[in-house]
Amino acid sequence: MRGDERDRLAYRRPPELDGKPAGRRPVVVVGGGPVGLTAAADLALHGVPVVLLDDDDTVSTGSRAICWAKRSLEIFDRLGAGERMLTKGVTWKIGKVFHRDDLVYRFDLLPEPGDKFPAFINLQQFYVEQYMIDRDAELPGVELRWRNKVAAIRQDRDGVTLEIETPDGRYALEAEWVIAADGARSTIRRLMGLAFEGQVFEDRFLIADVHMTADFPVERWFWFDPPFHRNQSALLHKQPDDIWRIDLQLGWDADPEEAKRPEHVIPRIKAMLGEHIDFELDWVSVYTFQCRRLARFRHDRIVFVGDSAHQVSPFGARGGNSGIQDVDNLVWKLALVLAGKAPPALLDSYDAERSLANDENIRHSTRSTEFITPKGPGSRLLRDAVLSLAATHDFARAMVNSGRLSVPCVLPDSGLQTPDDAQWDGGIPPGAAMRDAPLRRTDGGDDWLLGHFGGDFAILLYEPSEESLRALRLALQSHPIGARLVVIGTTAPLTDHQGLVRARYALPPGAGCLARPDQHVAARWQRVDAAAILAALDRAACRPAGRVEVAA
Amino acid sequence: MNPDDAYATLAAMHRGLDEQQSALVTARLVLLLADALGDADRLAALAAEARAIFDTPGNATDGERRGA
Numbered sequence: 001m002r003g004d005e006r007d008r009l010a011y012r013r014p015p016e017l018d019g020k021p022a023g024r025r026p027v028v029v030v031g032g033g034p035v036g037l038t039a040a041a042d043l044a045l046h047g048v049p050v051v052l053l054d055d056d057d058t059v060s061t062g063s064r065a066i067c068w069a070k071r072s073l074e075i076f077d078r079l080g081a082g083e084r085m086l087t088k089g090v091t092w093k094i095g096k097v098f099h100r101d102d103l104v105y106r107f108d109l110l111p112e113p114g115d116k117f118p119a120f121i122n123l124q125q126f127y128v129e130q131y132m133i134d135r136d137a138e139l140p141g142v143e144l145r146w147r148n149k150v151a152a153i154r155q156d157r158d159g160v161t162l163e164i165e166t167p168d169g170r171y172a173l174e175a176e177w178v179i180a181a182d183g184a185r186s187t188i189r190r191l192m193g194l195a196f197e198g199q200v201f202e203d204r205f206l207i208a209d210v211h212m213t214a215d216f217p218v219e220r221w222f223w224f225d226p227p228f229h230r231n232q233s234a235l236l237h238k239q240p241d242d243i244w245r246i247d248l249q250l251g252w253d254a255d256p257e258e259a260k261r262p263e264h265v266i267p268r269i270k271a272m273l274g275e276h277i278d279f280e281l282d283w284v285s286v287y288t289f290q291c292r293r294l295a296r297f298r299h300d301r302i303v304f305v306g307d308s309a310h311q312v313s314p315f316g317a318r319g320g321n322s323g324i325q326d327v328d329n330l331v332w333k334l335a336l337v338l339a340g341k342a343p344p345a346l347l348d349s350y351d352a353e354r355s356l357a358n359d360e361n362i363r364h365s366t367r368s369t370e371f372i373t374p375k376g377p378g379s380r381l382l383r384d385a386v387l388s389l390a391a392t393h394d395f396a397r398a399m400v401n402s403g404r405l406s407v408p409c410v411l412p413d414s415g416l417q418t419p420d421d422a423q424w425d426g427g428i429p430p431g432a433a434m435r436d437a438p439l440r441r442t443d444g445g446d447d448w449l450l451g452h453f454g455g456d457f458a459i460l461l462y463e464p465s466e467e468s469l470r471a472l473r474l475a476l477q478s479h480p481i482g483a484r485l486v487v488i489g490t491t492a493p494l495t496d497h498q499g500l501v502r503a504r505y506a507l508p509p510g511a512g513c514l515a516r517p518d519q520h521v522a523a524r525w526q527r528v529d530a531a532a533i534l535a536a537l538d539r540a541a542c543r544p545a546g547r548v549e550v551a552a
Numbered sequence: 553m554n555p556d557d558a559y560a561t562l563a564a565m566h567r568g569l570d571e572q573q574s575a576l577v578t579a580r581l582v583l584l585l586a587d588a589l590g591d592a593d594r595l596a597a598l599a600a601e602a603r604a605i606f607d608t609p610g611n612a613t614d615g616e617r618r619g620a
C-alpha cells in the first residue's frame with residue numbers, strides 16, 4: 001500500500017452550508033497531518049469536542065517521515081494508537097556510520113532494556129496518519145472535515161472566525177481557540193503575515209522509497225563519501241512492507257527534475273545495492289532542506305504546532321516527532337483553560353517550553369546538516385579531517401554527525417516546574433519526561449509505569465506510609481484539578497519487581513514526584529508532603545496559589 | 553618548547569605533500585590540538601584570533617554581528 005493508493009477520505013457537506021450554525025466551537029484544528037490528527041485525539045480524550053479541517057482528502061503521499069521516536073510512541077500509546085504502530089513498524093536501535101569503505105562509528109540508542117517502547121520504529125507517515133484517523137473516528141466528539149480549506153482567519157478578544165472553502169461553497173466557523181497544524185507552508189501563518197525565519201541549506205537530496213526483499217540488517221546505515229556515490233552522503237533504512245528508504249545527497253547544482261527520472265535514479269541505486277538486487281521504485285522526490293521557526297508559537301487564541309511553527313532538516317528525525325510533543329504539551333493546558341481551571345496565561349508556558357525544545361531541534365538539525373553539507377572549502381576540509389580521524393580517535397568519532405536522533409527535551413524553568421528542595425543523586429529532575437519501567441500487577445501480569453500516567457496530573461508515591469497517603473487524599477479532595485495517586489513499591493498492588501522505578505527515579509521509600517498530564521515531572525520530593533504537593537500542582541497549572549476558581 | 557624546534561616539527565609535517573594533502577594534514581593537526589587543549593572557551597578565543605586578520609569591519613564574523 002502506498003500513500004497515493006489510499007482510499008479517498010470522505011468529504012461531507014458541512015451543515016453550516018445549509019444554515020445550521022452550531023455556535024462557537026471550543027477548538028478547531030486546522031490541518032490533518034500527523035500533528036493535527038494527534039491533537040484531535042488528545043482533545044477528545046480530554047473531553048473537548050473538536051472540528052478538524054483539512055484541505056485534502058488523502059493521507060500523506062510519498063516519502064516523508066519514517067522514524068518515530070520512543071517519546072512519540074509513548075504519546076501515541078497514551079492516545080490509544082501506540083501498540084498498533086509498534087506492531088506494524090520496524091523496530092531498530094542500532095546505527096552505523098561509514099566513511100568510504102570503513103565503519104567509523106556505531107551507536108545503540110537503547111542499550112538497556114526496561115521500556116515498553118523501543119528507541120525508534122520506522123513507519124511510513126501515511127500509516128501514522130491512517131492509524132490516527134482510525135483512532136479519531138473511535139473517539140466521541142471528533143469531527144474530521146476533509147476538503148475544507150481555510151481561506152481567511154480573524155480573531156478578536158472572544159474568539160476566532162475561520163472562512164472555509166469546500167466543494168459546495170464557502171462557510172464561516174467560529175472557535176474559541178484554533179490550533180494551526182497546517183504544515184510548513186501554513187496558510188494561517190501567511191494569512192496572519194507572520195515571518196518564518198531561518199536557514200535554507202544549499203544542497204539537494206534524492207529521497208527514494210524502493211521495494212525489495214533484501215536481508216540487509218534492520219539498522220540505520222549512513223555513508224560519507226561511499227565508493228558507490230563519491231563525494232556525497234547516502235543513507236539506507238528499512239520500513240514495513242519491504243520498503244527501504246534511500247537518501248542520496250546530490251549537491252546544489254543537481255537539476256531536481258532530471259535527478260528524479262527513473263533512468264537516472266535506477267543506476268544510482270544499483271551502484272549502491274549491487275547489480276544483482278531486484279527492486280522497484282515506489283516513490284522518488286528531491287528535497288532541499290531548511291531550519292526555520294516562528295518567533296512566537298502562540299498568537300492570542302491561535303496556537304501553532306508542528307511544521308507550521310517550526311521546520312527542520314530530517315537528519316535526526318526531529319520534525320514530526322517534535323510536532324507530536326508540541327501537541328502533548330499544549331492540549332492538557334488548553335483543556336484546563338477551557339474548563340476554567342487555569343488562566344489563559346498557562347498557554348504562554350507552551351510557547352516557552354516548546355520554544356526551547358524546538359530551538360534545540362533546530363540547533364541539532366542545523367549542525368547535522370552542516371556536517372553533511374559543509375558550507376565552504378574550509379569546513380569541508382575540517383569535516384573530512386574529522387572522518388579521517390574517526391576510526392582511530394574517540395574524540396573525532398564523537399564529532400561525526402549524521403543526525404543526532406530525537407530525544408525528549410528537558411523543559412526549561414517555564415514557571416510550571418518546582419525546583420528541587422533537596423540534593424538528589426540522579427533520578428528524573430523536574431522538567432524531564434518520565435522514563436518508563438516495568439511493573440508487576442497483583443494478578444502476576446506484566447505492566448508498565450507510563451501506562452499509569454498521562455492525561456491528568458498524577459503523583460508517583462514510592463512506598464508511602466499509610467498516614468501520608470491519608471493526608472494526601474484529604475488534601476487533594478478539595479482541589480479543583482486534583483491528582484491521582486499511583487502507589488508503587490516492593491509489594492502489591494504495583495510492584496517494582498526489577499527495582500527499575502527506584503533506580504531510574506532515585507526514589508527512597510516515602511519519596512514521590514508529581515507528573516504533569518504530558519508525563520513530564522513537575523516536582524519531586526524525598527519526603528512527600530501535602531502542602532508542598534498542592535503548591536506544586538497550582539504552580540504547574542499556573543494557578544494563583546490557594547484560589548479555588550479562575551475565570552477563563 | 554624551543555621555537556625553532558617547534559617550527560621545524562610543523563614544517564616537517566608538510567614535507568613532500570601537495571597543497572591538498574597539506575591542507576588535510578593541517579586540519580587533522582588542528583583537531584588533535586583542540587582535543588589536547590580540552591578547553592572550549594580557549595578554543596573559541598584562539599579560533600577568533602586565527603580569523604582576526606580577515607575580520608575587518610566590513611567583513612564581520614557572525615559572532616561579532618550577533619554581539620553588536
Ligand SMILES: Cc1cc2nc3c(=O)[nH]c(=O)nc-3n(C[C@H](O)[C@H](O)[C@H](O)COP(=O)(O)OP(=O)(O)OC[C@H]3O[C@@H](n4cnc5c(N)ncnc54)[C@H](O)[C@@H]3O)c2cc1C
Nearest residue numbers: 031033035055065066067150182183187306307319320321
Ligand atoms: C524527506 C523527509 C523525511 C522526513 N523524515 C522524518 C522522520 O523520519 N521523522 C520525523 O519525525 N519527521 C520527519 N520528517 C518531517 C515530517 O514529515 C513533518 O515534520 C510532518 O509532516 C509535520 O506534520 P504536520 O502535521 O505539522 O504537517 P503536515 O504533515 O504538512 O500536515 C499539514 C496538513 O495541513 C493541511 N493544510 C494545509 N493548508 C491548509 C488549509 N489552508 N486548510 C486546511 N488544511 C490545510 C495539509 O493538507 C496537510 O494535510 C521528514 C520530512 C521529509 C520531507
